Amino acid sequence: MVEWTDFERTTIQDIFSKLDFEVVGPKTLARCLIVYPWTQRYFGNFGNLYNATAIMGNPMVAKHGITILHSLDRAVKNMDDIRNTYAELSVLHSEKLHVDPSNFNLLADCLTIVVAAHMGKAFTGEMQAAFQKFLAVVVSSLGRQYH
Amino acid sequence: MTTLSVKDKDTVKAFWAQVSGKAEEIGTDAVARMLVVYPQTKTYFSHWKDQSPNSPAVRKHGVTVMLGIGEAVAKIDDLKAGLASLSELHAFTLRVDPANFKILSHCILVVMATMFPNEFTPEVHVSLDKFLASVALALSEKYR
Numbered sequence: 001m002v003e004w005t006d007f008e009r010t011t012i013q014d015i016f017s018k019l020d021f022e023v024v025g026p027k028t029l030a031r032c033l034i035v036y037p038w039t040q041r042y043f044g045n046f047g048n049l050y051n052a053t054a055i056m057g058n059p060m061v062a063k064h065g066i067t068i069l070h071s072l073d074r075a076v077k078n079m080d081d082i083r084n085t086y087a088e089l090s091v092l093h094s095e096k097l098h099v100d101p102s103n104f105n106l107l108a109d110c111l112t113i114v115v116a117a118h119m120g121k122a123f124t125g126e127m128q129a130a131f132q133k134f135l136a137v138v139v140s141s142l143g144r145q146y147h
Numbered sequence: 148m149t150t151l152s153v154k155d156k157d158t159v160k161a162f163w164a165q166v167s168g169k170a171e172e173i174g175t176d177a178v179a180r181m182l183v184v185y186p187q188t189k190t191y192f193s194h195w196k197d198q199s200p201n202s203p204a205v206r207k208h209g210v211t212v213m214l215g216i217g218e219a220v221a222k223i224d225d226l227k228a229g230l231a232s233l234s235e236l237h238a239f240t241l242r243v244d245p246a247n248f249k250i251l252s253h254c255i256l257v258v259m260a261t262m263f264p265n266e267f268t269p270e271v272h273v274s275l276d277k278f279l280a281s282v283a284l285a286l287s288e289k290y291r
Contacts, residue, residue, distance in 0.1 A: 031272065034270065034272070034273055035269060035273040052269055055269075113260045113272065114260070117260040117264035120261050120264065125179055125182075125184055128183070129183055
C-alpha cells in the first residue's frame with residue numbers, strides 16, 4: 001500500500017489539474033516514439049512514423065496520447081489504490097498488447113520532460129520527486145499482472 | 148552502447164552553443180534536483196555538511212559537472228580518449244556507481260526542458276540523450 005504525504009498528494013493532483021490532456025498527451029507519446037524509436041514496434045498500424053515531423057503530425061499518435069493521459073488521470077483520482085484501478089489495464093498490456101514493461105519507464109520519463117517544459121521553473125525538485133514517485137507506482141501497477 | 152551520428156553531434160553542438168551561457172545554472176539545478184529526487188545519491192556527498200539545494204557545495208559541484216559536460220562536447224569526436232582522465236577519477240577516486248550517470252543525465256534533461264522548452268525539441272532530446280549516454284560510457288571506461 002503506497003503512502004502519500006499531503007505534499008505529494010496535492011502536488012500530483014495540482015499538476016494534473018493544470019495539464020491540457022489534448023496538448024500534453026500527443027506531445028508525450030510523440031516524444032517517446034522519437035526519442036526511443038524502438039517503442040514504435042507497438043504501433044505498426046499507426047501509419048506514417050518515418051521521422052519526427054511525421055510522428056508529431058500523426059493523428060493516431062495524438063489520439064492515443066490523449067487516451068493515455070486520461071488513463072493516468074484515473075490513477076490520480078484513485079491514488080490510494082492504483083494497483084487495483086490498473087489491474088485490467090495491466091492484463092491488457094500483457095496479454096493482448098504484449099508490451100515489454102521496460103517501455104513504461106520510457107513513456108514516464110517523456111511525460112516528466114513534457115510537464116517540466118510546460119511548468120518551467122515551477123517544476124521544482126520536490127515536485128519532480130512527487131511526480132516521479134506517482135509514475136513509479138503507475139509503472140509498477142501496469143507491470144503487476146504480467147506472468 | 149551507441150555511436151553518435153553526424154546529425155547527433157551537430158545537434159548537440161548547436162544546442163550547447165545556445166545553452167552554454169547558462170551552464171552554471173543548469174548544472175546547479177541538475178545536481179540539486181538529483182539529490183532531492185534520488186536521495187540515494189546523497190550517499191556520495193556525506194562529506195558535505197550542507198546538502199540542501201542552495202548550499203555552496205552543491206552549487207559548486209553543479210558547475211564542476213557542467214564544465215565536464217562542456218569538455219565532452221568539445222571532445223565529442225573521441226569521448227573515450229577525451230574523457231580518459233575523468234574516467235580514472237570516477238573509477239579509482241570517486242568510485243561512483245555508473246547507474247548514477249543515468250540518473251544525473253535524466254536530471255540534466257529535465258532541467259533543459261524547464262529552462263529551454265522551445266529549443267529542447269524531441270530531436271534535440273534524442274541526440275542529447277544519446278550524447279549523455281556516450282559520456283556515461285566513456286566515464287565508465289576505466290572502471291574494470
